[in-house]
Amino acid sequence: MSDYIIEVENLVKRFGGLVAVDDISFKVKVGEIFGFLGPNGAGKTTTINILCTLLRPTSGRALINGFDAVRQQSQVRQSIGLVFQDPSLDERLSGLQNLRFHAMVYNMPASVREQRIEQFLQMMQLWDKRHNEVRTYSGGMKRRLELARGLLHHPKVLFLDEPTLGLDPQTRHRIWEYILKLRQQEDTTIFLTTHDMDEANKANRIAIIDYGKIIAMDSPEKLKKMVGKDIISVKTDDDKRAAKEIELRYQIEVRHDSSGLTFEIADGEQFLPDFIKEFSHKILSVNLRCSSLDDVFLKLTGREIREEEVRDTLKAMVRQHGRRMRR
Amino acid sequence: MNNLRGIYTIWYRDLLRFWHDKMRLIGSLTFPLLFLFIFGSGLSARMGLLGPGIDFTRFIFPGIIGMTVLMSSFMAGVSVVWDREFGFLKEVLVAPISRTCVAVGKTLGAATVALLQGMLILLFAPLIGVSFSMWTVLALLPLMFLLAASMGSFGILLATRIRTMEAFQAVMQMLMFPMVFLSGAFFPVQGLPTWMNILVKLNPATYGIDPIRQVALGTQADSPFSLILFGHTMSIWDDVMILALFGLVTTVLAIWSFSNQE
Numbered sequence: 001m002s003d004y005i006i007e008v009e010n011l012v013k014r015f016g017g018l019v020a021v022d023d024i025s026f027k028v029k030v031g032e033i034f035g036f037l038g039p040n041g042a043g044k045t046t047t048i049n050i051l052c053t054l055l056r057p058t059s060g061r062a063l064i065n066g067f068d069a070v071r072q073q074s075q076v077r078q079s080i081g082l083v084f085q086d087p088s089l090d091e092r093l094s095g096l097q098n099l100r101f102h103a104m105v106y107n108m109p110a111s112v113r114e115q116r117i118e119q120f121l122q123m124m125q126l127w128d129k130r131h132n133e134v135r136t137y138s139g140g141m142k143r144r145l146e147l148a149r150g151l152l153h154h155p156k157v158l159f160l161d162e163p164t165l166g167l168d169p170q171t172r173h174r175i176w177e178y179i180l181k182l183r184q185q186e187d188t189t190i191f192l193t194t195h196d197m198d199e200a201n202k203a204n205r206i207a208i209i210d211y212g213k214i215i216a217m218d219s220p221e222k223l224k225k226m227v228g229k230d231i232i233s234v235k236t237d238d239d240k241r242a243a244k245e246i247e248l249r250y251q252i253e254v255r256h257d258s259s260g261l262t263f264e265i266a267d268g269e270q271f272l273p274d275f276i277k278e279f280s281h282k283i284l285s286v287n288l289r290c291s292s293l294d295d296v297f298l299k300l301t302g303r304e305i306r307e308e309e310v311r312d313t314l315k316a317m318v319r320q321h322g323r324r325m326r327r
Numbered sequence: 328m329n330n331l332r333g334i335y336t337i338w339y340r341d342l343l344r345f346w347h348d349k350m351r352l353i354g355s356l357t358f359p360l361l362f363l364f365i366f367g368s369g370l371s372a373r374m375g376l377l378g379p380g381i382d383f384t385r386f387i388f389p390g391i392i393g394m395t396v397l398m399s400s401f402m403a404g405v406s407v408v409w410d411r412e413f414g415f416l417k418e419v420l421v422a423p424i425s426r427t428c429v430a431v432g433k434t435l436g437a438a439t440v441a442l443l444q445g446m447l448i449l450l451f452a453p454l455i456g457v458s459f460s461m462w463t464v465l466a467l468l469p470l471m472f473l474l475a476a477s478m479g480s481f482g483i484l485l486a487t488r489i490r491t492m493e494a495f496q497a498v499m500q501m502l503m504f505p506m507v508f509l510s511g512a513f514f515p516v517q518g519l520p521t522w523m524n525i526l527v528k529l530n531p532a533t534y535g536i537d538p539i540r541q542v543a544l545g546t547q548a549d550s551p552f553s554l555i556l557f558g559h560t561m562s563i564w565d566d567v568m569i570l571a572l573f574g575l576v577t578t579v580l581a582i583w584s585f586s587n588q589e
């Protein structure tokens with residue numbers, strides 16, 4: 001058997017005319033945390049759905065734990081656990097019953113079952129509510145229950161599709177602690193999609209995906225080195241002319257948008273005092289920061305991930321609302 | 328062993344949900360009870376005896392038991408559509424249990440719930456002046472279960488191919504009521520107009536209602552209620568064979584359909 005627990009070769013998925021996943025290939029090692037970072041509609045969930053046997057690829061091949069995701073579906077399903085992006089609980093059953101159902105279909109031995117279910121319910125702070133129907137849970141509580149369920153059977157490969165969306169920082173922290181511990185103890189491989197930069201930084205490797213294509217793949221540190229420099233944002237009384245002045249004087253590229261000017265500079269802390277002294281336009285505000293994965297995405301695509309994030313939150317709200325209306 | 332556990336888990340969840348949902352239980356019993364008491368008593372007085380010692384209420388009682396079982400099990404497919412809409416189906420479809428287990432577990436769940444509802448109707452027998460012996464009841468239960476299982480797998484087969492709740496409801500209305508009304512649940516199936524006769528005999532539900540009635544009324548082969556197919560008076564076993572065949576075909580198709588869906 002090879003060292004790789006996920007192997008994807010030239011994977012393509014078309015929905016009618018739309019190419020959701022466009023010829024991607026990558027490999028993930030045992031015990032690695034591998035992240036997909038990309039804007040809405042990039043094809044992250046579609047890729048996961050193919051890897052977990054919910055969707056059939058149009059072409060290409062995917063192996064999980066050495067098993068083919070099309071021809072050896074039941075072995076693949078034995079090997080994986082999932083936390084879906086969209087809700088997938090039985091809202092008419094209690095939290096406890098949801099976990100018991102999961103434990104039974106995943107054939108967990110009875111001796112481990114009850115004890116681990118209790119451990120998870122305690123960890124997710126749902127123990128007191130374990131007998132309540134899930135439909136009475138808050139959004140964050142439902143999310144925590146889904147996470148507990150995905151982790152419950154200690155799968156070999158864990159797919160987390162935007163796992164901590166909508167959770168408070170303490171809970172996020174607690175869950176990540178557990179995931180990292182699990183990985184250490186059981187060599188669990190984690191496949192993660194996220195928009196959250198903190199979360200992305202936890203990955204050993206990140207693939208940046210846009211319009212169904214992988215446009216960069218490396219460790220977060222190396223990716224950030226692509227931008228490599230500090231980032232300065234300035235607001236002035238006349239951005240247009242200010243941009244010209246900076247470009248001419250320092251021979252660098254300046255990005256100009258509604259929030260002001262941004263440019264990269266090798267050593268920002270040294271640069272800034274002189275810059276402010278010598279600059280001829282009136283400066284309204286200045287900001288200096290280290291490059292982030294955001295900037296990497298921006299550099300590669302000319303768009304920001306965060307612009308999309310707002311829409312994502314809205315989408316989630318509309319979805320929630322729609323469900324409630326239907327009921 | 329693994330397969331049995333898978334089937335059991337799917338079945339058990341359906342029963343839990345049924346138990347949680349007491350409103351559904353009450354709702355599903357109102358319709359048959361209204362039929363039985365209002366329709367039955369209203370018409371009974373006028374119609375006199377339909378057969379030796381059998382008035383209209385006694386005649387339709389087994390029909391109503393059959394109708395309850397049929398409607399409940401056929402509608403159970405809705406849970407598949409519901410699970411798809413609420414996302415729970417994904418949890419089931421990525422789990423390491425075969426699609427065969429899922430389809431069989433769902434069918435058995437639907438059948439069990441329907442059987443329970445049919446048994447509740449059975450409890451009303453004394454109120455309309457019917458009394459069944461222990462043996463009659465024991466003979467009725469497997470017949471009710473067979474009807475429930477075959478109609479359940481039919482409903483689930485349809486549900487695997489239908490994406491929205493609205494569409495499922497529409498298909499149900501289009502199929503379920505004709506199936507109920509053309510099954511002989513409410514009238515004897517002899518001496519019908521030709522077109523109706525053909526539809527009644529094509530309707531699989533007919534072969535579920537007939538044996539239930541035969542057992543409930545204890546009728547003989549020469550009874551005016553007998554189901555006659557191509558000049559042959561159908562025995563309980565004949566009916567059971569046809570219905571079981573139908574159930575087998577729909578179950579196989581439902582398994583196939585579950586296995587080949589995205």
Ligand SMILES: Nc1ncnc2c1ncn2[C@@H]1O[C@H](COP(=O)(O)OP(=O)(O)OP(=O)(O)O)[C@@H](O)[C@H]1O
Nearest residue numbers: 015018020038039040041042043044045046047085
């Ligand atoms: N079942 C489907 N039928 C048709 N188009 C689909 C289907 N599922 C996804 N798509 C399309 O495929 C593209 C990729 O969707 P996908 O859900 O994979 O995006 P994503 O990267 O997960 O985005 P997000 O960050 O919003 O979750 C989108 O354009 C989407 O509209």
Ligand SMILES: [Mg+2]
Nearest residue numbers: 044045085161
């Ligand atoms: Mg997604």
